[in-house]
Amino acid sequence: MIARTAEPAAPAQPPWPRSTAGALPAGSAERWRDLDYTNFKRRVLERFAIDLASYKSPQMRRRLRLLMERSQARTFTEYFRVLERRPDKQQEFQAFFTINVSEFFRNPRKFRYLGEHVLPELLARRSALRIWSAGCSYGAEPYSLACLLGAHPGEPRHYLLATDVDERILERARAAADYTEQDIRALPPESLERWFKPTGSGRWALDPALRSRVTFRVHDLLRDSFEGDFDLILCRNVAIYFTSDAQRKLFQRLSDALRPGGYLFLGPSEFIREGADIRLSETTTPSFYRKEP
Numbered sequence: 001m002i003a004r005t006a007e008p009a010a011p012a013q014p015p016w017p018r019s020t021a022g023a024l025p026a027g028s029a030e031r032w033r034d035l036d037y038t039n040f041k042r043r044v045l046e047r048f049a050i051d052l053a054s055y056k057s058p059q060m061r062r063r064l065r066l067l068m069e070r071s072q073a074r075t076f077t078e079y080f081r082v083l084e085r086r087p088d089k090q091q092e093f094q095a096f097f098t099i100n101v102s103e104f105f106r107n108p109r110k111f112r113y114l115g116e117h118v119l120p121e122l123l124a125r126r127s128a129l130r131i132w133s134a135g136c137s138y139g140a141e142p143y144s145l146a147c148l149l150g151a152h153p154g155e156p157r158h159y160l161l162a163t164d165v166d167e168r169i170l171e172r173a174r175a176a177a178d179y180t181e182q183d184i185r186a187l188p189p190e191s192l193e194r195w196f197k198p199t200g201s202g203r204w205a206l207d208p209a210l211r212s213r214v215t216f217r218v219h220d221l222l223r224d225s226f227e228g229d230f231d232l233i234l235c236r237n238v239a240i241y242f243t244s245d246a247q248r249k250l251f252q253r254l255s256d257a258l259r260p261g262g263y264l265f266l267g268p269s270e271f272i273r274e275g276a277d278i279r280l281s282e283t284t285t286p287s288f289y290r291k292e293p
């Protein structure tokens with residue numbers, strides 16, 4: 001059970017008439033808005049098990065304001081009432097805060113390094129790898145890995161786990177039937193030819209043989225327990241939305257989930273400071289960290 005905090009409830013609207021708001025002591029309106037958001041975060045955690053407190057606040061609040069406008073809610077308290085009443089708005093909220101942007105071989109130079117250096121090194125140690133794409137969105141990332149591994153001779157059965165907190169995006173990932181030109185623009189031509197079929201109107205479907213190599217699962221990086229003994233973890237463009245405290249905890253747990261000598265592959269704007277404390281060292285290629293052997 002989630003403990004309730006003792007903070008006072010924010011009223012549905014600021015406790016002063018709109019016309020007098022300008023005459024309030026400096027900072028009152030700001031404090032009221034902070035309280036409104038604090039209460040909203042607590043209620044969302046209790047009701048929907050979504051931990052907004054671990055996401056960067058200014059960014060999240062800015063984004064939520066757009067949703068609130070669409071629901072004609074003036075405050076977070078009003079918006080929470082809308083969410084309680086309207087399943088369609090709940091879905092919109094979930095989809096909006098999870099920001100699902102992705103594509104195949106996103107940051108192609110990094111994927112080339114992965115394919116030419118990291119995977120061969122790992123495969124020289126072990127023939128069947130354990131790999132986790134954490135925050136995998138609609139599957140472009142784990143399927144890119146499957147493309148790379150599929151290209152290796154012999155193709156042993158690797159364990160390729162792909163997880164995301166967003167259940168609906170995982171349905172799309174499992175279907176793997178409706179990728180756009182934008183999704184596949186960085187795919188090496190040989191992967192496109194080998195693993196994809198056009199379905200008309202600029203859409204592409206993935207070969208079921210490659211699809212079956214990835215195990216998808218709903219998983220919240222902020223709340224759920226992690227599997228272990230991974231040779232490689234990709235957690236890209238996910239931590240960027242988390243507070244620095246949530247990032248620190250996440251990187252520690254990802255390090256714990258890696259085998260000695262295993263690799264962590266982050267997004268281009270994600271960095272680990274003081275990696276030595278959590279047994280991760282930077283490699284010469286930015287975005288790749290190696291767990292101490």
Ligand SMILES: C[S@@+](CC[C@H](N)C(=O)[O-])C[C@H]1O[C@@H](n2cnc3c(N)ncnc32)[C@H](O)[C@@H]1O
Pocket residue numbers: 097098099100101102103106134135136137138141163164165166169219220221222235236237238267
């Ligand atoms: C911007 S996408 C990144 C997709 C892919 N990793 C890439 O770089 O192309 C971020 C993904 O992280 C997921 N996400 C956000 N919060 C999460 C959490 N607490 N646990 C797991 N996944 C989360 C979102 O649902 C979204 O699909």
